[in-house]
Amino acid sequence: xxxxxxxxxxxxxxxxxxxxxxxxxxxxxxxxxxxxxxxxxxxxxxxxxxxxxxxxxxxxxxxxxxxxxxxxxxxxxxxxxxxxxxxxxxxxxxxxxxxxxxxxxxxxxxxxxxxxxxxxxxxxxxxxxxxxxxxxxxxxxxxxxxxxxxxxxxxxxxxxxxxxxxxxxxxxxxxxxxxxxxxxxxxxxxxxxxxxxxxxxxxxxxxxxxxxxxxxxxxxxxxxxxxxxxxxxxxxxxxxxxxxxxxxxxxxxxxxxxx
Amino acid sequence: xxxxxxxxxxxxxxxxxxxxxxxxxxxxxxxxxxxxxxxxxxxxxxxxxxxxxxxxxxxxxxxxxxxxxxxxxxxxxxxxxxxxxxxxxxxxxxxxxxxxxxxxxxxxxxxxxxxxxxxxxxxxxxxxxxxxxxxxxxxxxxxxxxxxxxxxxxxxxxxxxxxxxxxxxxxxxxxxxxxxxxxxxxxxxxxxxxxxxxxxxxxxxxxxxxx
Numbered sequence: 001x002x003x004x005x006x007x008x009x010x011x012x013x014x015x016x017x018x019x020x021x022x023x024x025x026x027x028x029x030x031x032x033x034x035x036x037x038x039x040x041x042x043x044x045x046x047x048x049x050x051x052x053x054x055x056x057x058x059x060x061x062x063x064x065x066x067x068x069x070x071x072x073x074x075x076x077x078x079x080x081x082x083x084x085x086x087x088x089x090x091x092x093x094x095x096x097x098x099x100x101x102x103x104x105x106x107x108x109x110x111x112x113x114x115x116x117x118x119x120x121x122x123x124x125x126x127x128x129x130x131x132x133x134x135x136x137x138x139x140x141x142x143x144x145x146x147x148x149x150x151x152x153x154x155x156x157x158x159x160x161x162x163x164x165x166x167x168x169x170x171x172x173x174x175x176x177x178x179x180x181x182x183x184x185x186x187x188x189x190x191x192x193x194x195x196x197x198x199x200x201x202x203x204x205x206x207x208x209x210x211x212x213x214x215x216x217x218x219x220x221x222x223x224x225x226x227x228x229x230x231x232x233x234x235x236x237x238x239x240x241x242x243x244x245x246x247x248x249x250x251x252x253x254x255x256x257x258x259x
Numbered sequence: 260x261x262x263x264x265x266x267x268x269x270x271x272x273x274x275x276x277x278x279x280x281x282x283x284x285x286x287x288x289x290x291x292x293x294x295x296x297x298x299x300x301x302x303x304x305x306x307x308x309x310x311x312x313x314x315x316x317x318x319x320x321x322x323x324x325x326x327x328x329x330x331x332x333x334x335x336x337x338x339x340x341x342x343x344x345x346x347x348x349x350x351x352x353x354x355x356x357x358x359x360x361x362x363x364x365x366x367x368x369x370x371x372x373x374x375x376x377x378x379x380x381x382x383x384x385x386x387x388x389x390x391x392x393x394x395x396x397x398x399x400x401x402x403x404x405x406x407x408x409x410x411x412x413x414x415x416x417x418x419x420x421x422x423x424x425x426x427x428x429x430x431x432x433x434x435x436x437x438x439x440x441x442x443x444x445x446x447x448x449x450x451x452x453x454x455x456x457x458x459x460x461x462x463x464x465x466x467x468x469x470x
Contacts, residue, residue: 014454018428020435049410049460050429056407057317057430061309069312069326070304073333074297080334081295 005032009039017046143227145184151220151229158183158217158229177205177235179212185226187217195232208235285349293341304333307350310431311357317426318361320415328364332357347440354433354441358423365419406464413463421456424449 009032015021016029033040093099120133138146151157178196181189192209212233219226291299311332315325335356343352414422420442427433427441439446 014450014457018435045461045464046457048406048464049457052406052410052464053414053425053429055403056411061312065326066308066312069308069329070301072330073304074301076330076334077300077337
């Protein structure tokens with residue numbers, strides 16, 4: 001009986017010695033120790049170790065040895081705090097004149113940024129080509145309808161796809177018109193401008209411009225992508241006189257392109 | 260209670276205080292230290308410096324090292340005190356910091372091949388003369404002294420973790436739970452470290468007891 005109890009009790013002897021057992025276990029081990037010499041000797045050994053350790057431990061702290069510890073720690077703390085970011089940040093607020101100037105500058109910066117954001121976000125619209133956003137958008141996209149490019153040798157020229165060509169009544173006098181226009185990515189004509197022509201033929205010119213504006217083209221392409229290009233046309237009308245009755249002639253003339 | 264800052268000894272009657280008042284006082288001290296109150300910091304150091312120094316002495320065996328350790332421990336305490344949320348008693352938390360700092364110093368020593376063995380004379384110089392028991396005969400005192408020598412010599416050869424556990428238990432009187440928190444290990448680990456440390460020390464005692 002005692003042996004069985006010993007196997008169980010020895011597992012708890014250290015905890016018993018350290019006072020870490022529940023009360024009922026403590027009482028049970030105590031009762032066993034009164035009867036079991038072997039277990040009691042083991043507890044004695046544990047106590048002997050503890051006593052020897054305490055006997056050899058520091059008897060005490062020599063007088064005055066720790067006097068410098070408190071001021072040493074406090075002074076190092078002060079140094080660390082002054083060197084810390086928080087300390088430097090606090091120093092910034094010692095002279096409030098600088099603080100006010102800094103706050104004013106920060107406010108001005110924030111206000112400027114807010115104004116710019118407001119302009120771009122609320123006021124500008126890329127749907128309005130004359131807006132800042134629209135202009136920036138156009139500048140960022142060369143070859144777009146808003147930012148047409150000049151024709152270059154690397155581009156495929158626009159080609160008229162309309163079977164019908166403008167038909168206009170013309171006077172017999174020779175006429176040369178220089179027109180500028182934009183051929184859009186969709187192949188439409190816009191922003192037609194008369195660069196050179198006889199002012200007296202104003203009516204005919206206007207009709208010509210109107211007719212041209214409805215013409216359709218295959219757009220110019222660059223690297224396989226359609227691009228909007230600026231075009232200049234020279235429209236020439238020459239009369240070749242022969243034995244033909246004097247009558248109003250109707251001429252059909254193709255549009256030729258002059259890059 | 261003696262005030263270590265006072266120029267002369269004075270004895271104050273400590274008023275009876277309950278656990279809640281202790282916790283409240285400690286919490287207030289921690290709070291004041293966290294905001295940088297110098298007086299509170301000085302008070303905290305004064306309250307725990309003896310404990311930290313003696314632990315340093317027991318773990319490192321050198322007075323100068325223990326002093327350096329003490330300063331580093333308290334600086335570390337104040338750098339991290341904002342993170343202390345009362346998860347343990349302040350004293351136990353400081354123990355934890357002290358043990359970590361001591362462990363780092365031990366590793367530093369080992370890398371520089373510094374001897375861990377402390378001679379008895381050096382031990383006595385560092386720890387002070389061993390107190391004699393009241394009413395002991397000279398022979399008994401001599402045996403006690405010899406036993407202590409053996410134990411401390413054996414202690415110096417234990418692994419740091421075992422040495423720390425046995426010191427915290429037998430000399431500082433911490434509970435298993437407090438030791439576990441200080442070492443940042445489970446209670447089961449504390450028990451096994453204590454068991455191994457005690458087996459090694461008891462083996463030394465038995466060896467010494469042989470004729």
